[in-house]
Amino acid sequence: MIDPLFLEGLIKILFVFVLISAALIISTRNLSSVLTTYTIQSFLLAAVSLLLYLMEGKGQLLLLAGLTLTSKVILIPYFISKIEEKIKIGRDLHFTYLEPTTSLLLxxxxxxxxxxFLSRIFEDLSLSRLFFFGAVIGLSLTLMGMLVVFSRRKVITKALGYLSMENGVLMFGLFVTEIPFIIEVLIIIDLVILVMLTTILAVGMDSSIEEYRRKFRKIQIWAGGRSL
Structure with missing residues (x-):
C-alpha cells in the first residue's frame, strides 16, 4: 500500500509543473514547442488522475486518466502535428493586445x-488543502488558457489555448466535481475539438481569424456557384 502522504506530495509537485507548462504556452512563439508543452501538460493531468485513483481507489479516476492519455496526449496532438505539416507555420510571432511578458505578469x-476567490467560496466547506489547491490550479489554468486565446493571432495557437483551458476545467473538475459528469463533458468537448481541427486541416487555417474568414467566404461562393 502506497503512503497517501507520499502520493499527495507527488500531486503537489505535479501542480507546480502544470503551472510552468501553462506559462510556457503563454510565452513560447514556436508552434512545435507549444504543442509539445500542451502534450506534457495533458500527460501531467493524466498522472494526477492516476495518483488520485491510487489514493481513493475510484475506478472513474483510472478511466479518466486513460481517456486523457488517449485524446489529449495521443489523438489531438497527432491531428495538430498534421496541421503543422500542412500549413507550414513554425512560429507565431504576432500577439494581439498582450505581449508574452505582460501575459506572464497578468x-x-x-x-x-x-x-x-476560491478561499472565500470554499471557506465554509470541509475541503482538504490538496483539493483546495487542485481547484485553484484548475481555475488558474483555465484563465491562463484564456489569455492565450486572447493574445495570439494564429488560429492554430488559439486552438491550443482553448485546449489548455479545457485542461484547466479537467483539473478543477478532478478536485471539485463528480467524476462521471467530467467524463461525459470531456468526451463531448474532445469531439468538438476534433471536428474543429479537421476543419482547420481541410480548409487550411494558416493565418489569423480574418484570413480564415476570407478563405471560408471563397468556399461559400464556390459552393453557391456549384449549387446553381
Missing part, C-alpha cells in the same frame, strides 16, 4: 485572484 495576478 497570469501571476490571476493565480492570486483565483486563490482569494
Amino acid at each position: 497570469s501571476i495576478g490571476l493565480i492570486l485572484l483565483s486563490y482569494v
Whole structure:
C-alpha cells in the first residue's frame, strides 16, 4: 500500500509543473514547442488522475486518466502535428493586445485572484488543502488558457489555448466535481475539438481569424456557384 502522504506530495509537485507548462504556452512563439508543452501538460493531468485513483481507489479516476492519455496526449496532438505539416507555420510571432511578458505578469495576478476567490467560496466547506489547491490550479489554468486565446493571432495557437483551458476545467473538475459528469463533458468537448481541427486541416487555417474568414467566404461562393 502506497503512503497517501507520499502520493499527495507527488500531486503537489505535479501542480507546480502544470503551472510552468501553462506559462510556457503563454510565452513560447514556436508552434512545435507549444504543442509539445500542451502534450506534457495533458500527460501531467493524466498522472494526477492516476495518483488520485491510487489514493481513493475510484475506478472513474483510472478511466479518466486513460481517456486523457488517449485524446489529449495521443489523438489531438497527432491531428495538430498534421496541421503543422500542412500549413507550414513554425512560429507565431504576432500577439494581439498582450505581449508574452505582460501575459506572464497578468497570469501571476490571476493565480492570486483565483486563490482569494476560491478561499472565500470554499471557506465554509470541509475541503482538504490538496483539493483546495487542485481547484485553484484548475481555475488558474483555465484563465491562463484564456489569455492565450486572447493574445495570439494564429488560429492554430488559439486552438491550443482553448485546449489548455479545457485542461484547466479537467483539473478543477478532478478536485471539485463528480467524476462521471467530467467524463461525459470531456468526451463531448474532445469531439468538438476534433471536428474543429479537421476543419482547420481541410480548409487550411494558416493565418489569423480574418484570413480564415476570407478563405471560408471563397468556399461559400464556390459552393453557391456549384449549387446553381
